[in-house]
Amino acid sequence: MSTNTVTEASAVTLAGVSKVYGRGPTAVQALDKVSLSVAPGEFTCLIGASGCGKSTMLSLVAGLDKPTAGNIAVSGRVAMMFQEPALFPWLTAGANVELALRARGVGRVERRQRTGELLDIVQLGGFGTKRPHELSGGMRQRVALARALAQDADVLLMDEPFGALDAMTRDVLHDELDRITDERNLTVLFVTHNVREAVRLGDRVVVLSSRPGRVLEEFPVAIPAPRRIDSAPVAELAGQITDRLREEMSRHGE
Amino acid sequence: MASNDGPSFSQGTWVADGAAPAGTALAGLDALDLAGRPGGGRGRLALRLWNAFWPKVLAIALVLGIWELITLSGYKKEIFPATGPTLVNLWDQAKTGTLWQALGNTLESAVIGFAVAIVVGTVIGALVSRIYVLRAAVGSLITGLQTMPSIAWVPFAALLFGNNNGAILFLIILGAAPSIANGLITGVDYTSPLLLKAGQMMGLRRLSLWRHLIMPASLPVYVAGLKQGWAFGWRSLMAGELIVLVFNHPTLGELLNNDQSLSDLQSASAIMIVIFIIGIFVDGLFGAADKSIRRRWGLA
Numbered sequence: 001m002s003t004n005t006v007t008e009a010s011a012v013t014l015a016g017v018s019k020v021y022g023r024g025p026t027a028v029q030a031l032d033k034v035s036l037s038v039a040p041g042e043f044t045c046l047i048g049a050s051g052c053g054k055s056t057m058l059s060l061v062a063g064l065d066k067p068t069a070g071n072i073a074v075s076g077r078v079a080m081m082f083q084e085p086a087l088f089p090w091l092t093a094g095a096n097v098e099l100a101l102r103a104r105g106v107g108r109v110e111r112r113q114r115t116g117e118l119l120d121i122v123q124l125g126g127f128g129t130k131r132p133h134e135l136s137g138g139m140r141q142r143v144a145l146a147r148a149l150a151q152d153a154d155v156l157l158m159d160e161p162f163g164a165l166d167a168m169t170r171d172v173l174h175d176e177l178d179r180i181t182d183e184r185n186l187t188v189l190f191v192t193h194n195v196r197e198a199v200r201l202g203d204r205v206v207v208l209s210s211r212p213g214r215v216l217e218e219f220p221v222a223i224p225a226p227r228r229i230d231s232a233p234v235a236e237l238a239g240q241i242t243d244r245l246r247e248e249m250s251r252h253g254e
Numbered sequence: 255m256a257s258n259d260g261p262s263f264s265q266g267t268w269v270a271d272g273a274a275p276a277g278t279a280l281a282g283l284d285a286l287d288l289a290g291r292p293g294g295g296r297g298r299l300a301l302r303l304w305n306a307f308w309p310k311v312l313a314i315a316l317v318l319g320i321w322e323l324i325t326l327s328g329y330k331k332e333i334f335p336a337t338g339p340t341l342v343n344l345w346d347q348a349k350t351g352t353l354w355q356a357l358g359n360t361l362e363s364a365v366i367g368f369a370v371a372i373v374v375g376t377v378i379g380a381l382v383s384r385i386y387v388l389r390a391a392v393g394s395l396i397t398g399l400q401t402m403p404s405i406a407w408v409p410f411a412a413l414l415f416g417n418n419n420g421a422i423l424f425l426i427i428l429g430a431a432p433s434i435a436n437g438l439i440t441g442v443d444y445t446s447p448l449l450l451k452a453g454q455m456m457g458l459r460r461l462s463l464w465r466h467l468i469m470p471a472s473l474p475v476y477v478a479g480l481k482q483g484w485a486f487g488w489r490s491l492m493a494g495e496l497i498v499l500v501f502n503h504p505t506l507g508e509l510l511n512n513d514q515s516l517s518d519l520q521s522a523s524a525i526m527i528v529i530f531i532i533g534i535f536v537d538g539l540f541g542a543a544d545k546s547i548r549r550r551w552g553l554a
Contacts, residue, residue: 100456
């Protein structure tokens with residue numbers, strides 16, 4: 001059984017969270033009594049086979065969905081990034097970012113200035129007038145990141161945001177994300193199915209079991225930053241985590 | 255895209271403004287993706303117009319050719335309108351005031367009726383798409399109205415409003431509004447759930463969600479609904495004008511009706527050409543609107 005104590009110092013706390021979709025014999029249990037606490041400024045990666053409820057967890061923390069049982073506490077504002085950039089195609093890159101500021105009630109003059117700053121932060125200064133379809137996949141995710149930052153959130157939820165990008169583009173974006181989350185002291189919950197990516201980025205990697213999702217094991221990442229995704233220590237820890245995942249999968253007979 | 259003043263997609267731009275370490279600013283593999291991308295069709299205006307123009311000229315030539323072939327074949331020679339004389343007839347009618355007066359009256363009805371239909375259809379569509387109970391009750395009713403032939407409404411409208419322009423406007427609105435409402439409802443339904451989630455995370459709620467996300471997201475389907483609404487409205491208008499004859503108010507439909515009474519197939523054909531041209535012209539306007547939206551979205 002999980003403990004239901006909520007630590008004051010944590011930015012995100014899940015206490016005994018369960019989620020069941022549907023009812024009766026066709027009901028699917030996506031999460032089973034998951035407890036997890038993320039400290040402010042901590043970068044936590046969630047990893048597991050498909051169907052382990054990773055995305056469900058993020059939806060619950062984001063407040064897009066409600067847990068069937070258990071408690072979720074989040075301190076501060078939450079922003080979310082998806083696997084798709086989810087930019088509004090009828091707006092320019094700049095207007096996409098600006099709309100997030102507008103939704104928060106930021107005034108017109110300040111909006112313009114902040115939009116420029118945010119695009120600079122994601123290395124897209126001068127691309128504000130382009131429409132999403134005129135940008136490459138990596139650039140679109142940068143705009144999505146700028147839009148998430150525009151929400152001035154304390155907690156950033158990322159649902160496989162780099163899953164659709166090629167390895168080189170992803171590497172570049174890893175560096176950017178490292179820099180930005182450090183500068184802004186963001187708390188990040190990062191879902192991925194790429195073990196090396198998790199070790200490259202995370203302060204901690206949480207391995208989830210599948211159907212129903214439970215916290216299987218947590219691996220603190222003690223490798224000093226900056227890390228390279230292809231460095232030996234990253235590969236070694238990633239190997240251990242992969243072994244643990246394999247073990248879990250074979251137990252399920254998958 | 256007409257704006258040519260934005261920065262170009264060259265690597266140089268990147269490195270120049272990149273404060274990033276070791277010039278790796280954007281050096282993902284997908285930067286290559288941009289290099290080969292054309293800057294969008296910025297052909298010269300004259301060339302673009304010509305490209306849009308010549309297929310239409312070809313189509314007209316084709317129609318005239320087939321028509322002339324039928325004329326030459328001698329099919330129902332006594333009454334079938336020959337190509338040349340019909341065009342001359344059209345020219346002669348254009349020199350009299352009646353055709354222009356009729357055209358003016360018909361277009362006035364079309365514009366007023368369609369404008370009202372846009373308002374009515376949009377308001378109904380917006381309400382039905384957002385209010386669940388209304389959708390269950392009214393949703394299938396709208397589709398029913400849409401499929402009902404407008405000519406079936408003519409006796410109803412004529413008896414209710416009498417032989418005046420009100421009856422004709424009623425027919426246009428009834429013809430156009432259901433398609434417009436349905437277009438909006440479908441557009442709202444097809445708003446991507448992912449974008450809705452993103453909007454929700456950004457803090458868009460109710461009115462702001464509607465204004466900044468749902469309305470622009472449904473625009474393409476809404477415009478398709480407008481186009482269809484216009485087609486239905488225009489048909490209803492012609493049906494109405496043919497049957498509901500308003501005293502001292504000549505319309506294209508009434509001219510057609512007169513020609514039928516006088517067994518003047520040539521004049522009737524000339525009027526039909528006018529109706530046909532208006533239909534094509536308005537369709538072109540909607541086509542241009544649709545194209546501009548798709549270009550902005552990156553779908554064209």
